[in-house]
Amino acid sequence: MLHKLIRRKPERQNQTLAERISQSKNEHIPAHIAIIMDGNGRWAKKRALPRVAGHHEGMKTVRKITRLANDLGVRALTVYAFSTENWKRPKLEVDFIMRLPEEFLGKYLPELIEQNVKVVMMGENETLPKHTQEAVRKAMEQTKDNTGLVLNFALNYGSRAEIAQAMQKIAQQIQEGTIDHTDVNEDLISQHLMTCDLPEPDLLIRTSGEVRLSNFMLWQLAYTEFWFTDTLWPDFDEACLLDAVESYQNRNRRYGGLKGEETN
Ligand code: V07
Numbered sequence: 001m002l003h004k005l006i007r008r009k010p011e012r013q014n015q016t017l018a019e020r021i022s023q024s025k026n027e028h029i030p031a032h033i034a035i036i037m038d039g040n041g042r043w044a045k046k047r048a049l050p051r052v053a054g055h056h057e058g059m060k061t062v063r064k065i066t067r068l069a070n071d072l073g074v075r076a077l078t079v080y081a082f083s084t085e086n087w088k089r090p091k092l093e094v095d096f097i098m099r100l101p102e103e104f105l106g107k108y109l110p111e112l113i114e115q116n117v118k119v120v121m122m123g124e125n126e127t128l129p130k131h132t133q134e135a136v137r138k139a140m141e142q143t144k145d146n147t148g149l150v151l152n153f154a155l156n157y158g159s160r161a162e163i164a165q166a167m168q169k170i171a172q173q174i175q176e177g178t179i180d181h182t183d184v185n186e187d188l189i190s191q192h193l194m195t196c197d198l199p200e201p202d203l204l205i206r207t208s209g210e211v212r213l214s215n216f217m218l219w220q221l222a223y224t225e226f227w228f229t230d231t232l233w234p235d236f237d238e239a240c241l242l243d244a245v246e247s248y249q250n251r252n253r254r255y256g257g258l259k260g261e262e263t264n
Pocket of ligand 1: 059080104233
């Protein structure tokens, strides 16, 4: 009893990053983290910079967070880079954003390869600019055999469209007679989503104070823990990711014995 009071773990906020990382690794690490990277425009506005400066800074955050997630042993990291709604933004802003995959990969693909990261994307590829498609295609090709973190870019992605597309594929198979309508169950639907090769997200992070899903992974997030923060995406750093992971681990520890009972 007494030793618990005297030899308490140091407060996590006073620990160095390295200490927090190694402590987190001793506990259950979320296998899949999904992130809605919000607040790039607001970050720029606060500095009287153009919105695109915020998107550019946000791109550097993706690199930073990928490196830490991989180091922690996270298996998959999905980042919402561009939604089907984002086409409504001014054309010049969209044109700039669509150059970011090339810039990101031009700068960071060598280190992603070095870190054994596998790059994949989900979303409607065909309506992206050709130069964007080509950059992403090359990165996926060059990293396809990597066995470390899967870095999944949601690019021109919308969850309802994804579900509708899965339904079309399933309906077609029923019509062709390769499956029966009674074969349609949760597993079959999951297998037809763009995330069919990934575990379901354990942790969803949304930055910038917005508390909604915005058509992101609606099916896949059914049992996911949510972490919302006011931090703007360009300001989101290693300590912020550790805050989210530690909170996930605390919840897990608290409810660990009650899986499937009070947690649903
Ligand atoms: C984008 C930066 C992050 C904040 C959110 C909006 C802007 C990295 C990529 C990317 C995508 C595919 C890929 C490699 C990198 C990216 C878009 C926007 C469209 F293979 N950041 N980033 N793509 N932003």
